[in-house]
Amino acid sequence: MFFEGSEKKVEIQWQKESLFSLPESFWREMVQASGAQILSSLQNRKLHAYLLSESSLFVWDDRLTMITCGQTQLINAIQFFVETQGRDFISSLIYERKNEYFPYFQKTHFFEDLSVLQRLIPGRALQFGQSDDHHLFLFHTQSPDFHPRMDDRTLEVLMYGLKPEVACLFSQPSTKEDIRQKLKPILESFELDDYFFDPSGYSLNALRGHEYLTIHVTPQEESPYISFECNALNHEDNSYWVRLLIQVFEPQSYDVIIFDPEQEVFLNAEPGYTQKDSVFDELKGAQYKVSYRHFFKANHEVQKAKEVRREFYE
Template sequence: MDVEDKYLFFEGSEKKAEIVVKGQQFSLLDDIADDFWTELVQCCNAQILSSIRNDDCKAFLLSESSLFVWRDRLLILTCGNTRLVHSVEFFIQKIGMDKIQQVIYQRKNEYFSHAQPSSFGDDIKLLGQYVSGKAYRFGELDSHHNYIFHQDNSFQADKLDKTYELLAYQISQRASEKLTTKGLKAEEIRQFLQLDELFSDFALDDFVFDPFGYSVNGIRGKEYFTIHVTPQASSSYVSIESNINLIKLASNFLVILAPQSFDLLSFNEFDFARLTDEFIPKSYVSKSLVNEHLSNNYSVCFANYILPQQAFTQATALDLAGENHAL
């Protein structure tokens, strides 16, 4: 989550892949050595910083986001200028498609997409060499949106297999200043984000980046959460993902971060409309609502919320001598 001091810029928006394997044949958790995961992560130009484990899950904290491994699946998120699809390709080549049940690849809109080494189209073209699938865009092209590619085969997800993402943009000045405080410790950030209260009994592994930025993984049995913070005002972004219900926790995070906008994405949350109506503050207005039932039996809901502005603000002055991507 490192940032160049000169430009105070970092692309926090993440790419994400989930791969489900045929768990009756082997266990990703028990039969794969850590050297394999080190090599997989290096394929997308990231490194493993640390890890924690329980009987059901191993969580790796990365230089760019996180990797989680269960017996029958893995989940990896990477940010910055990583090319996550190369790690997916590595996994497919080493493990073999005959042992894989489902590949899902996800990528959201970036602040500075032209600074990325590839586009979503480039990535799925590469994946298409190994996997036949379908691709969708959730959200409007000129606003917040999320691309999802999934393998199109006989795999059918369990309806209880749920995932939630809360992606917050343009956090408040108060939150940004707090999270960019020089010398800030991990314990102080955990307290600011109220992690002990919101995720009680989770084992935590976190890291504070230099000059700023924060990542944390939490596991409790098969449950997990991960949070990644890019706090600089020029491109502030906080991503939260979990298989526990983040919609019920959304109001807590919205009070803490007070973002100008945020996205919610869920897999197999069939009460999405009722829950968002109950737990999302009425001060936020939905700008985009999308629902799609995928052929792999995941029901995906996407919502983009904005905080309507009631007063004029000043224009942002640009550094004409700086790099184009930092304008």
């Protein structure tokens, strides 16, 4: 079975009464609107984290981040939120959509999502990266009065192409414990909620106060993909997480996306990798600076072609 790991993501900042005052049933409905389900949840005083059948939802007092993959329609969850809660108290809405492995199996494409967004809450859309290569579509609202906090930084590391031993770790007969053991260097000091899909695939939410970290793994041969995202960026070194992840997963290529309230974030290629693309831009009116980079490891061996599996056309 093929599976689309590439994600859509929305981040909404909210300036009315606390999002914690919304009942559990609201979040269940919002998640269902996208076509996903809540599998489990984990919470502390500052942050509620929901593990979904397709990725994750994080809710803070004044903010939410929802990430979905597969054939979900995150745009419908956004529409549900805006139509039930109103758009007047949204101080910032940022919607991202990564290029997909199987764009033709998606229910909508980014431009369709964009036309819905522009009706709901007008904004501006950008593309980071080339259309014939890895790229990220991004929509953002523009509110001159909105200013992110100085520590409001987010890191996304999207890894493509997995070595057989890494793919195997995330498929049966591996267990959750095997996986947690492998991820140990990454997960120290976080509280965990994770799910191992049958027969393969893995999702994890991890919390530490208001900080989150989330990992989603699609080990399937047709679309090998691991995504990592977190806002725990208080390290001196911008490369801290990237280095750790690349050492653990050794992907064929990876993209790094960093949101920072102040500046462009520089990153060197990890050893053995080459930078192929680098884009930086300011989200004018959303006050974030976004750095996008695509790195890859050259494969000098000649490969065989892959036979197209019957399930794709029968």
